[in-house]
Amino acid sequence: MQDEQFMKAAIQLAYDNVISGHGGPFGAVVVKDGQIIGRGCNEVTAACDPTAHAEVQAIREACRHLNSFQLEDCVIYTSCEPCPMCIGAIYWARPKAVFYACTQNEAAAIGFDDRFIYEQIALPMEQRSVVMKQMYPPESPQPFEAWAASAQKVEY
Ligand SMILES: [Zn+2]
Numbered sequence: 001m002q003d004e005q006f007m008k009a010a011i012q013l014a015y016d017n018v019i020s021g022h023g024g025p026f027g028a029v030v031v032k033d034g035q036i037i038g039r040g041c042n043e044v045t046a047a048c049d050p051t052a053h054a055e056v057q058a059i060r061e062a063c064r065h066l067n068s069f070q071l072e073d074c075v076i077y078t079s080c081e082p083c084p085m086c087i088g089a090i091y092w093a094r095p096k097a098v099f100y101a102c103t104q105n106e107a108a109a110i111g112f113d114d115r116f117i118y119e120q121i122a123l124p125m126e127q128r129s130v131v132m133k134q135m136y137p138p139e140s141p142q143p144f145e146a147w148a149a150s151a152q153k154v155e156y
Pocket residue numbers: 053054055082083084085086087
């Protein structure tokens with residue numbers, strides 16, 4: 001029952017985002033110990049930020065609330081199945097579970113199709129639509145070596 005209430009909160013954020021004209025029909029909340037500690041709605045167009053998906057916004061708010069870069073023992077409720085970027089963000093944040101309402105097929109049916117990203121990731125680098133080339137100019141600094149030798153690093 002509590003799960004359903006948190007999901008309704010995420011769906012309400014998505015709905016309100018559309019009605020207010022603020023952005024796309026997506027909302028998410030992050031819950032820890034039965035409390036909402038982060039809320040997000042899609043703000044891609046309002047913020048001119050292609051990464052401002054509901055899940056990312058909710059993760060950012062929850063992490064600020066916890067003053068942590070991890071969502072330990074947290075659950076994310078999102079109004080739609082996360083896209084590949086948000087799945088990546090979710091794995092980096094390490095919550096214990098994700099619940100979603102609409103499916104990626106339902107999102108595709110109203111014009112939000114992220115299937116091409118899954119297809120792109122599966123392709124060899126040289127066949128992707130965005131050019132990605134490896135290069136390491138000689139005599140560049142060595143950030144990886146600096147990290148490995150650093151005494152002040154915070155591992156994550
Ligand atoms: Zn996303």
